[in-house]
């Protein structure tokens with residue numbers, strides 16, 4: 001889940017032009033809020049673990065060599081190598097609450113309009129922040145949100161569908177990136193059997209994450225997985241597109257570029273997901 005507040009009331013200092021934003025949401029928040037309640041419930045600040053890529057602020061100690069820390073550092077290396085990203089400009093601050101209640105209370109008080117989710121990435125002009133809490137899903141959640149953080153720390157803009165597609169892609173744990181996301185494969189195959197067809201055009205026109213259903217998350221993951229794991233031509237389209245996002249403040253559509261390089265992209269993508277589904281059971285996925 002990724003939210004950018006380029007004009008947020010939390011903003012201090014010059015606007016971060018690079019942050020692609022949910023401007024409507026920012027305007028709504030700015031318009032409906034009086035005195036910000038941001039600090040009526042405290043963020044965790046007692047412990048501060050710093051690396052070159054991120055800081056984890058928590059009210060419980062985390063060892064410098066904890067598996068979670070290693071996992072996020074490995075994720076950064078994997079993301080940069082796969083997408084050929086430049087070095088990140090800013091660190092990502094991870095606020096890791098001790099328990100769900102503290103997290104929920106803080107998030108509700110600070111951004112009352114946001115739907116309740118287990119974790120958020122919030123980009124403001126002041127800070128790239130991840131919010132979550134200690135739970136059985138914490139590694140997966142932090143992989144997802146930290147991916148958002150790294151993308152926004154490295155690129156000038158990130159289209160919503162690609163932001164989420166890449167976060168879903170890299171949240172899957174394993175020895176290498178690109179392992180199948182079982183839930184998404186099952187969901188896409190089920191949707192296909194009910195007559196739905198994927199549309200990168202529709203995905204690219206999404207601007208409000210609150211309108212994204214599991215279908216859009218699954219499809220975004222499917223396009224990313226297809227491009228990174230089918231043919232060198234498809235992979236190059238995405239790598240080249242990431243390079244464009246380093247320079248541009250407004251993203252061009254990816255679809256014409258994919259269509260030109262891989263004219264059979266639609267059939268190839270559906271076949272790619274279909275082939276993965278052969279090794280995946282057809283029931284029992286977990287909705288986020």
Ligand SMILES: [Zn+2]
Nearest residue numbers: 001002164167
């Ligand atoms: Zn996300």
